[in-house]
Amino acid sequence: MTQTAAAGAATEAPGASGAGGRVGLALASRGLTKRFRGGQLAVADLDLAVPSGSVYGFLGPNGSGKTTTIRMLLGLIVPTRGSWEVLGAPMPAGASRVLRRVGALIEGPAFHPYLGGWANLARLDAADSLADPRTSRARIGQALERVGLGAAAGKRYRNYSMGMRQRLGLAAALLQPRELLVLDEPTNGLDPQGTREVRALIRELAGEGATVFLSSHLLSEVEQVCTHAGIMSAGRMVAHGSLAELGAGAEPRLRVDTTEPDLAVRVLAELGCRDAERRDEGAEAVLDGVAPERACAALVRAGVPVRGLVVQRPSLEDTYVSLTGEGFDVNE
Amino acid sequence: MSTSSPPLDAVPAQGRAPAPGSLTRPTAGRLLRSELALVFRRRRNLVLLAVLALIPVLIGTAVRLSSSPSAGEGPQFIDRITGNGLFLSLTALVAVLPLFLPLGVSVVSGDAVAGEANLGTLRSLLVVPVRRGRLLAVKYTAVLAFCLAAVLVVALAGAITGFALFPVGRVTLLSGTTIPLAEALVRTLLIALYVGVSMAGLAAVGLFASTLTEVPVGAMAATLTLSIVSQVLDAIPQVSAIHPYLFSHHWMAFGDLLRQPVPTHDLLLGVATQVIYVVVFLTLAWARFDTKDVSS
Numbered sequence: 322m323t324q325t326a327a328a329g330a331a332t333e334a335p336g337a338s339g340a341g342g343r344v345g346l347a348l349a350s351r352g353l354t355k356r357f358r359g360g361q362l363a364v365a366d367l368d369l370a371v372p373s374g375s376v377y378g379f380l381g382p383n384g385s386g387k388t389t390t391i392r393m394l395l396g397l398i399v400p401t402r403g404s405w406e407v408l409g410a411p412m413p414a415g416a417s418r419v420l421r422r423v424g425a426l427i428e429g430p431a432f433h434p435y436l437g438g439w440a441n442l443a444r445l446d447a448a449d450s451l452a453d454p455r456t457s458r459a460r461i462g463q464a465l466e467r468v469g470l471g472a473a474a475g476k477r478y479r480n481y482s483m484g485m486r487q488r489l490g491l492a493a494a495l496l497q498p499r500e501l502l503v504l505d506e507p508t509n510g511l512d513p514q515g516t517r518e519v520r521a522l523i524r525e526l527a528g529e530g531a532t533v534f535l536s537s538h539l540l541s542e543v544e545q546v547c548t549h550a551g552i553m554s555a556g557r558m559v560a561h562g563s564l565a566e567l568g569a570g571a572e573p574r575l576r577v578d579t580t581e582p583d584l585a586v587r588v589l590a591e592l593g594c595r596d597a598e599r600r601d602e603g604a605e606a607v608l609d610g611v612a613p614e615r616a617c618a619a620l621v622r623a624g625v626p627v628r629g630l631v632v633q634r635p636s637l638e639d640t641y642v643s644l645t646g647e648g649f650d651v652n653e
Numbered sequence: 654m655s656t657s658s659p660p661l662d663a664v665p666a667q668g669r670a671p672a673p674g675s676l677t678r679p680t681a682g683r684l685l686r687s688e689l690a691l692v693f694r695r696r697r698n699l700v701l702l703a704v705l706a707l708i709p710v711l712i713g714t715a716v717r718l719s720s721s722p723s724a725g726e727g728p729q730f731i732d733r734i735t736g737n738g739l740f741l742s743l744t745a746l747v748a749v750l751p752l753f754l755p756l757g758v759s760v761v762s763g764d765a766v767a768g769e770a771n772l773g774t775l776r777s778l779l780v781v782p783v784r785r786g787r788l789l790a791v792k793y794t795a796v797l798a799f800c801l802a803a804v805l806v807v808a809l810a811g812a813i814t815g816f817a818l819f820p821v822g823r824v825t826l827l828s829g830t831t832i833p834l835a836e837a838l839v840r841t842l843l844i845a846l847y848v849g850v851s852m853a854g855l856a857a858v859g860l861f862a863s864t865l866t867e868v869p870v871g872a873m874a875a876t877l878t879l880s881i882v883s884q885v886l887d888a889i890p891q892v893s894a895i896h897p898y899l900f901s902h903h904w905m906a907f908g909d910l911l912r913q914p915v916p917t918h919d920l921l922l923g924v925a926t927q928v929i930y931v932v933v934f935l936t937l938a939w940a941r942f943d944t945k946d947v948s949s
Contacts, residue, residue: 389948395780397947420782427780431773435695444691447683448781454683493777 346406347373347501347532348394353403355389363389365556367403371534371549376527378543378564379536381553382645387536388428390553391505395425408501421451424499426507430490434479438470438489441478445493452497464492469518483510491519502526505536520546540638550637554645567640575616578603578629588623592616608632684783688795692761698799701757702806708753709745709811716741717818729908737824738815739834742841743911745811746804746848750904754803755880758852761799762859763872765792766942770867770949785943793860793935800852808845812838830913844907851907851923854900854930855880861938867949897922900930 348371355364364386371377381387392398394405396416405412410419432441442461446452452460465471468488473481481489487510494502504523508516523546527533537543543550544564551561560567575594577585585604589597594606594616608616613632620627635643692698716734728747733740766789769775778788815821824837832840859876866872883901886892896902903923909916 392776392946392948396782397776397779399944399946417782417784420780423780425777425780427776428773431777433691433772433774436691444687445777445781447687448778448783450684450783 345373347371347375347408348377348406348534350394350405351403353390353393353405354401355386355393355398356401362556364393364400367556367558369394369405369551369558370561371532373532374527374530375549376523376533376535376547378547378550379534379553380538380540380543380550380641382538385553385645386556387553388505391425391427391503391534391536395420395423395427395503397427421449421497422500423503424494424497424501425503425505426490426494427503427505429506429509430486430493432478432486432489435477437475437477438465438481438485438492439474441489442493442496446496449497460496464495465489467495467522468492484512484515487511488515491522499526499531501532501534503534503536506538507535508537508539508542516542540636540641544637552641552644559644560640564637567637568635572607572609573635574605574633575608575611575613576600576603576605576629576631576633577620577625577627579620579625579627581625584623585620585625588620588625589616592619603629684787685791685794688791689798692795692799693802698757698761701760702803705749705753705757705803706806706810708749709741709807710814712744712748713738713741713811713814713818729905734815734819736820738817738819738821739812739824739837739841741815741819742808742811743844745807746844746907747905749807750848750851751884752881754800754807754848754852755855756877757803758796758800758855759859759873759876759880762796762856763863763874763876764869765796765860766863767866767869767872768863770947771869773949775949776947779947786939789860789864789935789939789942792863793856796856796860797849797853800856801846801849804845804849804852808841812841826911826913827908828912832913840910844910847907847910847920847923848904850927851901851904854927854934857931857934857938858900861934861941864938864942864945898926900926902926 348369350367350369353364353367353369354362356362367386367390369390379387379390389398393400394407394412396413399413407415408419408422412419432438433444436444439461442464443457446457446461447454462471462474465474468491470485470488470492473485478486478489487507491504491507494504502523507523508519511519520542523533523535527546533546535543535547547564549561549563550567552559552567575589577589579585580602582599582602582604586597586599586606589604589606592611592615593609594611595609597604597606613630617627617630620630712728712731713734716731728744730740730744730747734744766775769778779785821834823831823833825831855876858879859872862872862875862879863869880901883899887896887899887902903919903926906919906923909920
């Protein structure tokens with residue numbers, strides 16, 4: 322599996338002009354490419370389609386271009402090529418209008434160390450020329466409460482723990498009602514309770530109608546909260562679509578543990594299973610529509626001593642690893 | 654987790670101004686106020702101001718405790734302090750002009766953008782969103798406010814110390830005319846303002862340097878170095894051809910404000926030089942910053 326279709330109308334008319342703004346997409350890009358001055362290709366020909374209302378998991382190993390993509394989408398980095406839209410508005414022209422409706426946590430929290438949590442949020446609120454100063458106090462208080470930092474509002478940021486810093490970053494994204502939240506590794510540095518709270522918060526935000534674009538390398542996190550996902554590897558999107566599509570893309574395999582693997586391979590191949598082959602102490606094949614119980618009966622009838630029989634349905638993790646490689650090395 | 658939070662899909666909800674246009678004016682200054690608070694509440698900057706305030710106190714105490722220096726020794730005007738305490742203000746301004754004042758300006762201007770880039774807060778500000786040009790304008794305004802605060806601190810600390818330690822009265826100008834104290838105070842204020850304006854060019858250079866790096870100390874050092882280079886070149890007669898173009902060339906022209914009538918030629922040239930430096934370096938800063946990849 323290489324390219325899974327994204328949800329419905331999302332990928333229609335790939336050749337359409339960049340100016341229009343595709344309906345139903347909170348984030349969209351065509352051919353988005355970033356080559357850094359050193360010549361390093363960070364992101365290559367990225368076609369992103371994040372449906373409105375989805376919780377989109379943006380997956381990929383470290384160094385695969387996730388953060389560079391997020392920075393380009395939000396106008397912090399100028400792409401070398403390509404066009405993109407945020408909430409239907411062509412960028413970067415629409416930035417000053419549309420970014421107000423976007424809450425962002427980019428590459429971890431960043432605040433003034435000698436200011437308190439409250440003062441840091443007040444500064445960001447003051448920077449928003451359209452924010453109503455009369456509701457500033459209420460909104461800051463509410464954002465801090467929402468991430469559980471109400472009690473630490475006056476404490477200096479430099480004295481915050483890693484988890485508190487991450488929470489303050491989330492609070493900054495929640496200063497205004499948002500239509501889109503771009504969260505880069507939001508559970509980094511959080512303890513298990515904090516991780517659960519953030520997951521609940523993401524579900525809550527999605528329940529209120531916001532689109533959440535969640536960059537992560539934690540597959541379980543993505544599987545638990547996301548409706549859609551895209552997988553990056555070495556600057557390229559290697560798979561994207563709804564979570565069901567991504568799972569379905571890799572077909573279920575049958576694994577037979579036996580002392581007669583060659584016989585098992587022959588039986589499976591005759592049944593119509595694809596790619597039947599010997600592997601370790603047994604045989605494996607793609608079921609390809611063959612019912613597992615039929616395969617089991619046929620194997621036994623043919624005299625294959627079956628010690629174990631497993632249907633392996635690939636998880637997101639298998640998809641991920643098959644696409645991004647097992648290696649531990651950072652991709653250049 | 655609160656349940657009373659506003660619906661996220663409804664944009665004109667409670668946090669939004671009902672009519673953005675009507676609120677633009679009262680809120681436009683909020684970022685500037687926030688920036689001023691950031692500059693003037695930062696402990697490092699307060700220490701800089703305190704050091705500047707200490708210099709007239711040191712000079713005054715030294716002059717009071719020693720025999721009065723004769724003309725030609727030490728900073729300009731130092732021989733006049735024992736006669737009139739107000740001259741301590743002027744002496745202190747002369748004393749801080751070559752190094753301490755440019756140091757303060759270099760630190761604050763060099764930190765302006767690079768400091769936020771270094772902390773990572775720059776990206777948060779830009780996605781609020783804040784237009785990059787607006788951010789630069791706010792940053793530069795705050796640096797100018799610091800320049801002004803710095804010279805006023807020196808002048809005020811000088812005046813207070815001078816009034817406390819020495820006799821004060823009518824002031825004899827460099828041109829020989831004697832003017833009443835009130836007018837002399839006004840002229841001292843004008844001199845402080847001129848010195849403040851003299852720092853505007855350096856502040857713009859510092860802001861430009863600040864957009865080139867994510868290491869604030871680098872921008873600060875580069876700015877201070879340029880200020881010293883400018884003054885060194887200004888002292889070498891062999892390169893007198895370039896002297897009028899150096900931003901420090903007219904820094905000392907404020908002495909003209911102590912003549913009657915005031916010869917405005919050099920003063921106006923000094924202001925014009927600063928204006929040109931400000932225009933050139935703010936343009937460079939904007940050109941650099943507007944297209945800069947913010948990857949910190």
